[in-house]
Amino acid sequence: MKTLAQVGEDELVRLITAGLKTDAGVLLGPGDDCAVVRGPTKSESLVLKTDTIVEGVHFTPDTAPHLIGRKAIARVLSDFAAMAAIPRHALVTLIAPPATPVKRILGLYQGMSRLADEFAVRIVGGETSSGQQLILTVSMSGTVPNKQWVTRSQARAGDLLFVTGRLGGSIRGKHLKFHPLVKEAQCLVKHLKLTAMMDLSDGLAKDLPRLAARSGVGYELVAEDIPVNRGCTVQQALNDGEDYELLFTASPRTTAAQLQKCMQAYPNLQLKCIGKLLPLKKQRQSLLGGWDHFKK
């Protein structure tokens, strides 16, 4: 009998989503950064996302509580950014050992509230339970104008491949302090002709093949063009994970002037072309690596 460690995360997700039913109200089901379902009006759809962080996996017992809380919210905001959607409301599920100091828990919620407030997201409820490890699960709902969300599945051969920021070495601190690119994504959608987007959580080597597979295309990555964080190798930029930058594809006719508009609006935003998409049969590279939650 196979275990989760043997099949790995992507195969597990394939297996558990294969049996799920859908209907006309589900506009975008499992397999993307968020789900999109029909809203009560014709102009806006509802965007849904849940995410979890687990002690010993996503943070350590000595991580400052407000940074743990911040990360729990920031990761979900990053998924909303990846859809070019607007996050609005959050629910928080707390699991904690009964011996946890109350002060530590209040620190978590301060970290969550502070970042949520910054993005005008309201925490409207949640649930608590005892458990062996400290775990925070955040589910968020929000909105997106109809047909304006950006999925992983509409990239076409010939599209240019872009990444924001710099990759690698996130464990040195960025994984706790990254800035979710919600507003920047709105700007990209406004000025560029985006075809696909996702946030980089498991490393470019894992996430780019996921995007390409969802779109049914191949890719050609120019290794020397990958923006690498100071002190990191290209291998680290490919594999470390937890960058929470945006990986996106855009029309081959994208101009420098278009990119410039977003970088002027958001001076901290860096945009870099790191390759292009190919017809599936022209794919030569094979990326292996990145982070898998079950295979070690």
Place this chain on the structure above:
Amino acid sequence: MKTLAQVGEDELVRLITAGLKTDAGVLLGPGDDCAVVRGPTKSESLVLKTDTIVEGVHFTPDTAPHLIGRKAIARVLSDFAAMAAIPRHALVTLIAPPATPVKRILGLYQGMSRLADEFAVRIVGGETSSGQQLILTVSMSGTVPNKQWVTRSQARAGDLLFVTGRLGGSIRGKHLKFHPLVKEAQCLVKHLKLTAMMDLSDGLAKDLPRLAARSGVGYELVAEDIPVNRGCTVQQALNDGEDYELLFTASPRTTAAQLQKCMQAYPNLQLKCIGKLLPLKKQRQSLLGGWDHFKK
């Protein structure tokens, strides 16, 4: 420094929700069965709920996987019932040790899908992570016609207190197999003048004082009128918890004919008046007991 075990669940929730900001779009924030936020139309609001079940707390290592999955979905459906809201979409967060057999996980999802399908709820996404214990967290969104949701906070002195079904002894099996009263709640709202409602998850002795406190009223429970499951004492009916029946309050002018309409529409539905609400200063009884997630 106080621990969660020392302050208990209700005080913890009070502390963590005290610092949360709100705005005009939040129609019902923390402290009720679900949250309600403004939807994009004037006729319908959005209902949000998250809930979690943890191995060793809500089920045991030898619980059949499909029953674990069923329970994860059923608990959230029960919260939607308590608001008289319609559940629509679910996200599922799975945390599991890497050595878990894939077959066990597929069983969980079969149990979830089957019950979700029965209520036309679509599972539209989720998240997976490794962890020490098996944990399922379900977040659900749905709708309710504007101003038709039923909270815990609008009960008035003089209102009659009702409960569905029979209480106590849930651990013998009902906690895994209960029927969420989503449709029955719709019928109650249609035929009775409900003032408050909640689902009984932690035991009448814990949940009734919560409802009364939220409404700012006292209560008088008639112990001999509490419908008790076969083989259970009144003490068990008060304290065991996990009944997932509905506790509701209705106008003192509620008639037997009104109750009869719902019991005719749903022949398995039992409705029993178990007392009434009092002005706060006339409160004599003091219920102590029920389940607390952190105090043991």
